[in-house]
Amino acid sequence: MLKFLKVPSRQRRVLAVASGGGHWVQLLRLMPAFDDCDIAFVTVSDAYRSQISGATRRFHVVPDATRWNKLKLAWMALRLIVILLIERPDVIVSTGAAPGFFALRVGRFFGARTVWIDSIANVEQLSMSGEKIGRHADLWLTQWPHLARPQGPHFAGAVL
Amino acid sequence: MIFVTVGAQMPFDRLIAAVDRWARQTSRGEDVFAQVGDHIYRPSHIRYTKQLEPQAFRAKVESADLLVAHAGMGSILTALELGKPILVMPRRGDLKETRNDHQVATAKKLGAFGRVNVAMDEAELLEKLDQLNEISAAQQIGPHASSDLLQAVRSFIFHGKRRGASSLDAGVGLAAADVELGRHVSGGAVLANG
Numbered sequence: 001m002l003k004f005l006k007v008p009s010r011q012r013r014v015l016a017v018a019s020g021g022g023h024w025v026q027l028l029r030l031m032p033a034f035d036d037c038d039i040a041f042v043t044v045s046d047a048y049r050s051q052i053s054g055a056t057r058r059f060h061v062v063p064d065a066t067r068w069n070k071l072k073l074a075w076m077a078l079r080l081i082v083i084l085l086i087e088r089p090d091v092i093v094s095t096g097a098a099p100g101f102f103a104l105r106v107g108r109f110f111g112a113r114t115v116w117i118d119s120i121a122n123v124e125q126l127s128m129s130g131e132k133i134g135r136h137a138d139l140w141l142t143q144w145p146h147l148a149r150p151q152g153p154h155f156a157g158a159v160l
Numbered sequence: 161m162i163f164v165t166v167g168a169q170m171p172f173d174r175l176i177a178a179v180d181r182w183a184r185q186t187s188r189g190e191d192v193f194a195q196v197g198d199h200i201y202r203p204s205h206i207r208y209t210k211q212l213e214p215q216a217f218r219a220k221v222e223s224a225d226l227l228v229a230h231a232g233m234g235s236i237l238t239a240l241e242l243g244k245p246i247l248v249m250p251r252r253g254d255l256k257e258t259r260n261d262h263q264v265a266t267a268k269k270l271g272a273f274g275r276v277n278v279a280m281d282e283a284e285l286l287e288k289l290d291q292l293n294e295i296s297a298a299q300q301i302g303p304h305a306s307s308d309l310l311q312a313v314r315s316f317i318f319h320g321k322r323r324g325a326s327s328l329d330a331g332v333g334l335a336a337a338d339v340e341l342g343r344h345v346s347g348g349a350v351l352a353n354g
Contacts (some may be wrong), residue, residue: 012317019170024232029237029305033313045168047213091317113322115313122232124263138323139316141309157308159237160276160301 015107017042017088020122026047026095029067029159030117031055031160033093042080058087062099064141067128077102084110095119095159100150101129108136115139120158122147163224164194167232168211171197172257175249178282179228180205193220198280226295228285231263236276243300247277249285266330274298 014037018027024043028051040058041048042085050060062079065072080102092107094100104114116137118130123144125131130153134140140152149156164179166172168263176196180203183189189205195217212220220239221227231233231250239246250267251257264280271278275298279285288295304310 010318014317020234022237025234025237029303030310030313032304033310035314037317051214088193091320092314093317100298108322113316115316115318115320117309117313121262121266123262124271126278127262139312139320141312143309153278156312157306157310159309160240160307 010042011036011038013038013040013087013089014089015040015042015084015087015112017092017094017103017105019097019099020044020048021150023096023100023119026117026119026148026159027093027094028052030093030095040089042083042103044099060087065098067098073098077106081106097129099131104133104136107137113138115141116148116153117141117159118143118147118153120144120160126153130135161224162188162192162226163220164192164196164206164208164228165195165212165217166195166230167221168197169232170251171199172230172251173201174255174257174282175228175230175285176200176203176208178249178285179289180242181282182286183239185286186290200349204349208250226292228289230272231267231276231278233266236266236270237301238306240275240298240301243297245277245295245297247279247285247288247295249279249281261269303350 014034016027016039018024039056041052042060042062044062044064046061055094060083063072065076076099084107089112091113094104095117096119104116108114113129114137116133118126120143122130126142132150133160140155142148142153143158145155167177176194176199179192183192183205194206194208195212196210212322216239221242222246224244227239227246229242229246229248235281236246247314248267250263253260267278269278277295
C-alpha cells in the first residue's frame with residue numbers, strides 16, 4: 001500500500017529479461033526506453049547486477065537453460081513463475097533467449113503485455129524462440145528490415 | 161595489447177589455437193591476453209584466463225589496441241561502444257562451435273556494413289594479424305539503441321495494448337499511440353545508414 005502511494009498511478013511496472021552475453025548487452029542498450037518505469041531485471045548471472053545499479057535494486061537470476069536441457073529448463077520456468085508473481089509486471093520486454101521466451105509465455109497468461117526484440121545476431125532468419133514467440137508477443141520485433149513481415153515480426157530500428 | 165575473447169558461453173579453441181600459433185611465429189605473445197572459456201586447447205605462447213566479470217571484460221577492451229573475437233554480439237557491441245577495432249572469426253555450426261551458422265551470417269553482414277573486420281577461417285585470421293596496421297576501428301557508437309527502437313518500445317510500454325484485445329478496451333489514447341507506433345514500425349532507421 002505504501003508502495004502504491006509512492007508510485008504515480010501511471011508508472012508502468014516493467015520486467016526486462018535477457019540471458020547472458022549479447023542478449024544482455026542488447027537489453028542494456030534499451031535502458032532509456034524504461035525511464036520513469038518501475039523496472040526489474042531477470043538474467044542468468046549475478047555478475048551482471050553491477051551494470052544496472054542505479055536503475056533499480058530489483059534483480060533476479062534464473063538458471064541459464066537452453067532447449068537442450070529439459071530439466072534445467074523446467075527449473076528455470078518455475079523460477080520465472082515465482083518472479084512473475086512477485087513482480088506482477090504490466091509489461092515484459094525481452095531480447096532473448098530461453099528465459100525471455102518463458103517469461104513472455106507465462107507472463108502473458110498473467111495478463112502482462114509482452115515485447116520480443118529478436119537478437120541482432122539473427123541476420124538470416126529469426127531465432128527458433130523468436131519465431132515461436134510470435135503469437136505470444138504483443139510487440140514482436142526483428143532488428144533486420146529484410147526479416148520483417150506484414151503480420152510480424154516488425155522492424156523498428158536496431159540496438160546498433 | 162591484443163585482447164582475444166570467445167565470449168561467456170562456450171569455448172572456441174580454433175580461435176585461441178590460431179592466435180597462439182601467430183604469437184609463436186611472431187614472438188608477440190607478450191602483447192596478447194585471451195579469455196578462453198572452458199577450453200581444452202592449452203595456449204603456450206599467450207597469457208589467458210577462463211572468464212572475466214563484465215566490468216573486467218570492459219576494462220580489457222578499453223585498454224586493448226585490437227579486439228580479436230568470435231562473432232558474438234556482446235563482443236562486437238562492446239568494441240563498437242568503446243571505439244575499438246575488432247577482428248572477428250565466426251563460430252561454425254558444422255564444427256559444433258555453436259548451434260548453427262548464425263555467426264557466419266552476422267560476420268558477413270556486419271563486415272559488409274564496415275562495422276567489423278572479418279576472418280572467415282584461421283588462415284585468413286593469421287593473414288590479417290600479419291597486417292595489423294590495416295585493421296581499423298569502425299565509427300564509435302553511442303551507449304544506446306537507435307532512437308526509433310527506443311521510441312517503439314517506450315511507446316508500447318506506455319500506450320500499447322494486447323494483441324487481439326477488444327476495441328472496447330482501447331481508449332482514445334491507445335489509438336493515438338498505435339498511430340505513433342505504426343509510424344516507427346514503418347519508418348525505422350536502417351543499420352547501413354548508421
